[in-house]
Amino acid sequence: MKRKKILPFIAFLCSTMVFVSCMNDLKSDEFTDSAISEEITVSVSMPEGYHYPVSGLTVTLTDNAAGLTYTGITNEQGIAEIKVAPGFYTAMTETSFRDSGGILYLFNGQQSGIEAIKGSTKKEVKIGLLASKSSQIVIKEFYYGGCFNSVTNKAYSNDQYIILYNNSDQPAFLDSLCLGVVYPYNAPINGKLSDWVKPGTSELRDSIPAASMVWMFPGTGQDNILGPGEEVVLAKNAIDHSKSVPESVNLGKPGYWAIYDPIMTKGHSTPEAGVKLLQGIWKTGPATSYVVSIVSPGFFIFTLGNKSVEQFILDNFAFNPNSTNLSLACLLVDKNLILDGVECFRDQTDTKRFMSEIDNGFAITPGSGQGYSIHRKIDSEETAKAGGRIVYMDTNNSSNDFEVLDHPTLYNK
Amino acid sequence: MKNRVLQRSIFLLCMQSLFVIVASAQVCDSLSKCGYTMEEINLRSPWAISENTAGLVYYDLMDYSTVGTFYNSKTGDFRNYNTPESMWNMGAYTQAYKKINKVYFYGDFQYQYDTKLNQAWLGTIYPDFTVNPILDSIPGKVLQESYLMSGKIAYKMSEKVALGLGVNYNTSTMAKRKDGRNANVFSALDMKPGISFKSGNFTSGISFIYQYWVDKVKYEYIGDESGKNIYFMEGLFFMTKSGITNTTNLDRKYFMQSYGGAIQLDYRVDNLEFFNQFEFRNGYLDNYEESSLTKRYSREDLLKYQYNAALKIMGERMNHFILFDIKSNDRASYAILNNYEPVPEEIKSWQYYEKDKVLRYLDLHKDLDASYRFCFKDSDWRYNFTLTAGFNKFWSDKTYKIYPNRYSQDYSVNSFYLKGVKFFYSRQKHIIELNAGFSASNGSLSDKMLNATGTGDLGQLKLNRSLLSRDFNYHNVSRKSYSIGSRYRHILNPGKGNSFDVSLHYMLIRSRDKLNRNYLSAAASYNF
Numbered sequence: 001m002k003r004k005k006i007l008p009f010i011a012f013l014c015s016t017m018v019f020v021s022c023m024n025d026l027k028s029d030e031f032t033d034s035a036i037s038e039e040i041t042v043s044v045s046m047p048e049g050y051h052y053p054v055s056g057l058t059v060t061l062t063d064n065a066a067g068l069t070y071t072g073i074t075n076e077q078g079i080a081e082i083k084v085a086p087g088f089y090t091a092m093t094e095t096s097f098r099d100s101g102g103i104l105y106l107f108n109g110q111q112s113g114i115e116a117i118k119g120s121t122k123k124e125v126k127i128g129l130l131a132s133k134s135s136q137i138v139i140k141e142f143y144y145g146g147c148f149n150s151v152t153n154k155a156y157s158n159d160q161y162i163i164l165y166n167n168s169d170q171p172a173f174l175d176s177l178c179l180g181v182v183y184p185y186n187a188p189i190n191g192k193l194s195d196w197v198k199p200g201t202s203e204l205r206d207s208i209p210a211a212s213m214v215w216m217f218p219g220t221g222q223d224n225i226l227g228p229g230e231e232v233v234l235a236k237n238a239i240d241h242s243k244s245v246p247e248s249v250n251l252g253k254p255g256y257w258a259i260y261d262p263i264m265t266k267g268h269s270t271p272e273a274g275v276k277l278l279q280g281i282w283k284t285g286p287a288t289s290y291v292v293s294i295v296s297p298g299f300f301i302f303t304l305g306n307k308s309v310e311q312f313i314l315d316n317f318a319f320n321p322n323s324t325n326l327s328l329a330c331l332l333v334d335k336n337l338i339l340d341g342v343e344c345f346r347d348q349t350d351t352k353r354f355m356s357e358i359d360n361g362f363a364i365t366p367g368s369g370q371g372y373s374i375h376r377k378i379d380s381e382e383t384a385k386a387g388g389r390i391v392y393m394d395t396n397n398s399s400n401d402f403e404v405l406d407h408p409t410l411y412n413k
Numbered sequence: 414m415k416n417r418v419l420q421r422s423i424f425l426l427c428m429q430s431l432f433v434i435v436a437s438a439q440v441c442d443s444l445s446k447c448g449y450t451m452e453e454i455n456l457r458s459p460w461a462i463s464e465n466t467a468g469l470v471y472y473d474l475m476d477y478s479t480v481g482t483f484y485n486s487k488t489g490d491f492r493n494y495n496t497p498e499s500m501w502n503m504g505a506y507t508q509a510y511k512k513i514n515k516v517y518f519y520g521d522f523q524y525q526y527d528t529k530l531n532q533a534w535l536g537t538i539y540p541d542f543t544v545n546p547i548l549d550s551i552p553g554k555v556l557q558e559s560y561l562m563s564g565k566i567a568y569k570m571s572e573k574v575a576l577g578l579g580v581n582y583n584t585s586t587m588a589k590r591k592d593g594r595n596a597n598v599f600s601a602l603d604m605k606p607g608i609s610f611k612s613g614n615f616t617s618g619i620s621f622i623y624q625y626w627v628d629k630v631k632y633e634y635i636g637d638e639s640g641k642n643i644y645f646m647e648g649l650f651f652m653t654k655s656g657i658t659n660t661t662n663l664d665r666k667y668f669m670q671s672y673g674g675a676i677q678l679d680y681r682v683d684n685l686e687f688f689n690q691f692e693f694r695n696g697y698l699d700n701y702e703e704s705s706l707t708k709r710y711s712r713e714d715l716l717k718y719q720y721n722a723a724l725k726i727m728g729e730r731m732n733h734f735i736l737f738d739i740k741s742n743d744r745a746s747y748a749i750l751n752n753y754e755p756v757p758e759e760i761k762s763w764q765y766y767e768k769d770k771v772l773r774y775l776d777l778h779k780d781l782d783a784s785y786r787f788c789f790k791d792s793d794w795r796y797n798f799t800l801t802a803g804f805n806k807f808w809s810d811k812t813y814k815i816y817p818n819r820y821s822q823d824y825s826v827n828s829f830y831l832k833g834v835k836f837f838y839s840r841q842k843h844i845i846e847l848n849a850g851f852s853a854s855n856g857s858l859s860d861k862m863l864n865a866t867g868t869g870d871l872g873q874l875k876l877n878r879s880l881l882s883r884d885f886n887y888h889n890v891s892r893k894s895y896s897i898g899s900r901y902r903h904i905l906n907p908g909k910g911n912s913f914d915v916s917l918h919y920m921l922i923r924s925r926d927k928l929n930r931n932y933l934s935a936a937a938s939y940n941f
Contacts, residue, residue, distance in 0.1 A: 008678060009689065022741070023743030024775065026716070036771055036772060066873055067653075067872030068815070
């Protein structure tokens with residue numbers, strides 16, 4: 001009788017056991033290291049005509065969405081096998097070699113669109129390195145985000161400036177050296193691409209589209225000399241900003257250069273006395289100010305390649321492939337004419353506008369309106385070899401070459 | 414003749430006595446109802462409050478309704494990161510049990526208005542609704558309005574079989590009054606059909622449950638002060654962040670669906686009842702970015718089990734209740750891998766496409782509660798005093814993995830509690846209850862807050878150590894709680910069992926690091 005009373009409860013408890021299974025047990029197969037990772041194989045090769053070794057190169061895989069990075073080293077055949085968390089990656093590698101004549105060759109390579117997901121066929125990647133030379137004149141500092149004005153409690157961004165530096169042991173002449181900002185003004189986000197990719201592809205062209213205005217150092221060829229270790233300051237608004245904004249800088253000093261033309265840039269402040277003027281050589285659209293993004297600009301310096309200004313513009317003017325709006329037209333600057341460029345991102349997931357030979361990485365600050373500036377790092381080894389003359393890092397990769405400063409170097413000077 | 418008169422007199426006397434007895438019985442029944450409280454009804458009727466709505470037919474008490482208002486407040490420093498510094502709410506409610514022939518009804522409705530001060534880190538109406546919410550860190554005032562209603566109907570087809578159907582519906586809105594201000598709209602629907610079978614002393618049942626809950630949140634920023642951020646939580650306080658400005662407009666939609674069921678087994682003989690229920694729920698929660706529902710951010714698989722048992726012995730002068738409850742609540746969170754690609758055969762259109770998902774986070778909780786309640790009474794619904802003693806154990810186990818890194822946290826918390834209630838009666842018109850309680854909890858504070866293996870390179874992901882520490886400390890720090898309260902009941906109509914209640918309750922929680930949290934509750938109700 002007692003057994004008859006207990007049996008239903010035993011049956012009840014047994015039937016519940018059928019259902020009980022912890023999530024830990026159910027998901028154990030999905031939570032192992034092999035289940036939460038994928039393997040990417042990267043093959044690196046030198047460009048034609050160069051016979052430097054491809055072993056021992058560091059290959060970096062970056063997840064554009066999550067910002068995860070994984071590294072691997074290439075073997076004798078230039079192959080690296082890297083295990084990563086599932087995601088979508090860009091592979092990057094770089095190296096440099098100095099030839100017997102002392103010329104420093106930089107080799108950079110990048111491949112995007114790597115799908116580290118189950119069943120993908122895009123897990124084996126080839127990177128063909130591209131060669132470039134280290135530049136004599138480099139962008140030493142780029143202050144673009146502006147500062148925080150404690151008087152108004154708002155961001156202040158009229159005090160943007162660039163410093164160019166002679167990184168070599170020979171004098172350099174600034175005459176005819178040109179400045180440009182890349183289009184689009186802000187780096188594309190959410191996986192979007194620049195309008196200027198090769199049609200039907202996601203590949204960047206062999207030229208950089210300079211947007212809105214192009215500026216040039218005046219001179220006949222040897223008028224503006226920049227000695228080894230010397231620098232020049234280029235300012236949009238060449239005035240003393242610190243008088244009204246305590247956190248800002250004085251850009252109105254004699255010897256500085258102003259990106260200013262009384263007709264092209266009516267929106268800029270009239271430069272202080274003693275400030276030299278760059279020459280505006282090309283403008284499109286109705287803008288009255290030279291637009292440099294405070295969020296994610298791309299800035300570069302280039303030469304005209306022995307062409308006159310008129311011929312250069314005639315040969316390289318192009319309408320935007322996706323618009324007939326004149327404001328969106330650009331001057332296409334061939335990559336071989338570019339001396340230096342720096343790509344700035346707001347977020348690691350932004351899309352690149354510069355090809356690998358110009359800038360294989362990106363610089364990034366914590367945010368605009370807070371006084372941050374990007375500054376090239378010192379190459380201690382080369383500086384020591386130069387007998388104390390500061391030599392800055394120049395691997396054509398802003399991720400390695402630049403660091404973020406809390407204040408621009410001209411602050412309180 | 415004399416005999417006939419005598420017989421007639423005896424007959425009349427008997428009839429009168431019978432009338433008095435019947436009348437007294439009715440008064441006695443109504444007087445029993447004077448002692449009804451919803452808490453006691455729920456304790457004595459495990460079927461009526463089970464997941465099986467057919468069990469409503471085993472509600473063998475009188476029809477009972479209550480309508481009232483309430484006020485609650487919470488203040489103090491002892492709180493978790495997503496709890497407001499202080500809050501109060503007020504509202505109105507009604508509940509009722511009713512039987513008409515073979516059909517049994519239960520219904521309740523509640524309106525509640527909450528005001529929360531200095532509330533931060535709460536992006537959903539209910540905390541922890543999802544393990545991947547978007548949150549902001551700026552404390553601000555939050556206002557919330559909720560409507561909760563449920564209804565059950567059960568039909569006794571025969572002495573052996575009963576059918577039931579229940580519906581719960583809850584809708585809430587919440588708005589924060591400070592940037593990054595979030596506005597939430599919540600809606601929850603539960604459907605519960607069930608059937609029960611009676612055979613001798615055994616009654617068994619099977620029921621099903623379907624749940625569909627939605628929380629929609631929209632963040633906006635209308636000020637011009639810079640430097641604020643929005644946080645995207647990944648689990649175990651890992652997060653990415655993005656700056657928030659007056660062009661920021663972030664929408665998220667959280668959809669939860671679950672299916673499940675429960676089985677019940679009850680044994681009843683004389684004054685003893687042993688009720689058992691096992692419940693199982695399996696579901697998922699989808700987290701969508703933006704209003705178009707084209708990009709899913711994460712997916713959570715949900716698994717819940719619960720076993721509860723109630724042993725009830727109703728004696729002449731003493732009642733004994735032994736209650737046991739064990740719950741398991743597990744979540745597995747997957748990161749969805751989306752790629753922004755051109756739409757096939759389109760030139761300028763781009764769209765997010767889901768390519769894969771990867772398991773990132775496991776969140777496992779277990780809760781065990783066992784208690785014994787002793788009631789000493791003068792009559793069935795007239796208690797002298799009650800004493801309750803209980804034990805609770807809570808386990809938490811969290812694991813976050815992003816190759817090759819692994820992070821985990823696990824702890825358990827033990828609690829003991831004691832509560833006593835003393836009843837005073839005056840002239841059958843007044844009932845006064847005085848109650849007092851004490852509890853002590855102790856967790857795994859000496860254990861490591863986070864165990865980590867791997868390279869530590871998490872890209873954009875950051876660990877919010879401040880929240881991790883605060884949450885771990887809040888759950889594990891030793892604490893004691895003290896409570897006192899009283900309820901006054903005025904019997905308006907003993908014949909019908911109508912009464913009016915007023916109650917007041919205060920609780921103080923004090924942690925080992927000298928932080929306090931005060932709870933104050935007041936309520937008034939009319940019962941009939």
